[in-house]
Amino acid sequence: MADSVWSNYARSSKGVILDMCGVLYDSGEGDGVAIPGSVEAVKKLKASDLKLRFCTNETQASREKFVAKLQRLGFDISVAEVFSPAPAAVAVLRKRGLRPHLLVYDGLLPEFDSVDKSDPNCVVIGDAAKKFSYENLNEAFRVLIGLEKPLLFSLGKGKYYKETDGLKLDVGVYMKALEYACDVEAEVIGKPSAQFFQSVLDDMGLQSHEVVMIGDDLVNDVGGAQQCGMKGVQVRTGKYRPRDESHPTVTADGMVDNLAQAVDMILSQRR
Amino acid sequence: MADSVWSNYARSSKGVILDMCGVLYDSGEGDGVAIPGSVEAVKKLKASDLKLRFCTNETQASREKFVAKLQRLGFDISVAEVFSPAPAAVAVLRKRGLRPHLLVYDGLLPEFDSVDKSDPNCVVIGDAAKKFSYENLNEAFRVLIGLEKPLLFSLGKGKYYKETDGLKLDVGVYMKALEYACDVEAEVIGKPSAQFFQSVLDDMGLQSHEVVMIGDDLVNDVGGAQQCGMKGVQVRTGKYRPRDESHPTVTADGMVDNLAQAVDMILSQRR
Numbered sequence: 001m002a003d004s005v006w007s008n009y010a011r012s013s014k015g016v017i018l019d020m021c022g023v024l025y026d027s028g029e030g031d032g033v034a035i036p037g038s039v040e041a042v043k044k045l046k047a048s049d050l051k052l053r054f055c056t057n058e059t060q061a062s063r064e065k066f067v068a069k070l071q072r073l074g075f076d077i078s079v080a081e082v083f084s085p086a087p088a089a090v091a092v093l094r095k096r097g098l099r100p101h102l103l104v105y106d107g108l109l110p111e112f113d114s115v116d117k118s119d120p121n122c123v124v125i126g127d128a129a130k131k132f133s134y135e136n137l138n139e140a141f142r143v144l145i146g147l148e149k150p151l152l153f154s155l156g157k158g159k160y161y162k163e164t165d166g167l168k169l170d171v172g173v174y175m176k177a178l179e180y181a182c183d184v185e186a187e188v189i190g191k192p193s194a195q196f197f198q199s200v201l202d203d204m205g206l207q208s209h210e211v212v213m214i215g216d217d218l219v220n221d222v223g224g225a226q227q228c229g230m231k232g233v234q235v236r237t238g239k240y241r242p243r244d245e246s247h248p249t250v251t252a253d254g255m256v257d258n259l260a261q262a263v264d265m266i267l268s269q270r271r
Numbered sequence: 272m273a274d275s276v277w278s279n280y281a282r283s284s285k286g287v288i289l290d291m292c293g294v295l296y297d298s299g300e301g302d303g304v305a306i307p308g309s310v311e312a313v314k315k316l317k318a319s320d321l322k323l324r325f326c327t328n329e330t331q332a333s334r335e336k337f338v339a340k341l342q343r344l345g346f347d348i349s350v351a352e353v354f355s356p357a358p359a360a361v362a363v364l365r366k367r368g369l370r371p372h373l374l375v376y377d378g379l380l381p382e383f384d385s386v387d388k389s390d391p392n393c394v395v396i397g398d399a400a401k402k403f404s405y406e407n408l409n410e411a412f413r414v415l416i417g418l419e420k421p422l423l424f425s426l427g428k429g430k431y432y433k434e435t436d437g438l439k440l441d442v443g444v445y446m447k448a449l450e451y452a453c454d455v456e457a458e459v460i461g462k463p464s465a466q467f468f469q470s471v472l473d474d475m476g477l478q479s480h481e482v483v484m485i486g487d488d489l490v491n492d493v494g495g496a497q498q499c500g501m502k503g504v505q506v507r508t509g510k511y512r513p514r515d516e517s518h519p520t521v522t523a524d525g526m527v528d529n530l531a532q533a534v535d536m537i538l539s540q541r542r
Contacts, residue, residue: 132405134440141431141440159452160412169405169412173448180447181430181440 022238028164037260192224293509299435308531463495
């Protein structure tokens with residue numbers, strides 16, 4: 001690896017943020033499968049002096065159920081360490097007195113239990129997966145176009161992700177669809193929003209230049225982290241594709257085969 | 272109406288192109304319903320010295336079945352007078368030796384009977400309506416992203432249209448979704464493509480400045496026609512919305528309540 005910049009940098013870093021799907025595990029049937037070496041890599045990080053947080057745009061399950069799944073896959077992880085868009089969205093809705101029409105996966109609905117959803121004055125979409133039916137998308141569209149000033153929130157803006165049976169379209173694609181239909185620009189909650197990354201840094205008590213983000217999504221993980229002043233490292237697992245290494249606008253500070261290699265590299269620099 | 276420019280213009284025009292859905296009829300259950308006065312308006316145009324063609328982005332049925340529906344609604348219309356995107360797409364595919372993966376409404380499939388669809392090297396989407404399921408959109412995405420150079424054709428780029436039970440998302444919205452997912456720009460076949468309008472003018476044997484286009488879609492009918500040098504008139508039926516009258520980039524040459532009013536106005540100028 002010609003990654004001397006970030007390996008030098010790794011020596012002085014104080015914290016690591018890990019993306020989850022495609023870095024820790026591949027989703028799919030049932031709980032999905034842990035990516036080889038990732039369970040051990042998380043253990044090594046936890047045994048080190050580095051601060052560790054997990055940052056996901058996962059919006060198919062509540063954080064509780066999501067973390068329980070990761071634990072079943074063998075990961076040492078707790079709810080308090082995980083940052084995901086739905087709780088951030090609930091905070092925004094509360095602060096601005098908004099009542100959402102929700103187009104999200106059934107498993108995410110509990111996160112919004114406390115939110116008034118009557119007479120909606122905005123639309124919130126997450127990775128609704130199979131709930132992104134023609135009928136449901138039409139329904140969300142009609143709510144939006146019926147508002148005097150259409151207001152759309154998107155929980156992430158990912159293009160696609162990899163499940164064990166292949167690539168799947170992500171929420172960003174449906175965000176673009178509704179943006180075009182209604183001539184609006186969505187407010188993105190989750191990666192790569194700078195506000196979202198900053199909330200993780202605040203929780204770690206670290207400055208952005210002290211933290212490395214490791215993800216499989218070049219634009220949303222690596223690029224988003226870089227725009228906040230972090231270093232961004234891409235793994236060649238999950239949704240990684242060779243063309244990422246010649247992307248027109250985003251260049252990772254480091255490229256590694258998988259999380260295990262990234263962690264070994266970071267920790268070996270610190271000995 | 273302060274539409275003196277186009278009413279003066281109407282005096283010297285030699286031909287009229289009519290959009291269909293939202294101008295002649297509203298689609299919906301069964302055959303939909305004729306818009307009051309439109310059947311008579313078409314009769315009057317046919318009895319005049321003006322050349323008349325119909326130009327639609329309708330892609331839910333073959334032209335034969337589509338025209339049969341209009342005839343049942345009372346319209347004097349024949350297949351040869353109707354221009355729609357599917358036959359234009361077939362011509363493009365043939366010319367360029369392309370084999371499409373089709374994401375179109377079942378009723379449109381007969382238009383592509385003669386096209387080789389094995390081992391696809393491009394994707395063609397039409398207004399697939401309920402066939403725009405999560406599964407089918409994923410499938411089209413996987414074909415596209417698997418191509419060395421993703422090639423996407425969209426039969427129109429409309430945002431939405433009105434059926435008797437409400438507004439429905441149109442093909443353009445799904446085009447934007449796939450464009451974003453695969454970092455490509457679709458080739459649009461149908462309105463507002465200049466090539467498509469030109470094929471209608473060629474068939475009429477008229478120059479663009481001799482023809483008026485009447486439609487309910489400000490951007491695709493009116494704006495598209497204007498970019499070809501025609502006058503564009505919008506009807507306040509179909510997908511018309513009051514905000515169209517203060518659109519930031521497209522201003523219709525004339526606004527009328529419906530087709531009947533447009534035709535009376537054009538013909539009264541000619542007496």
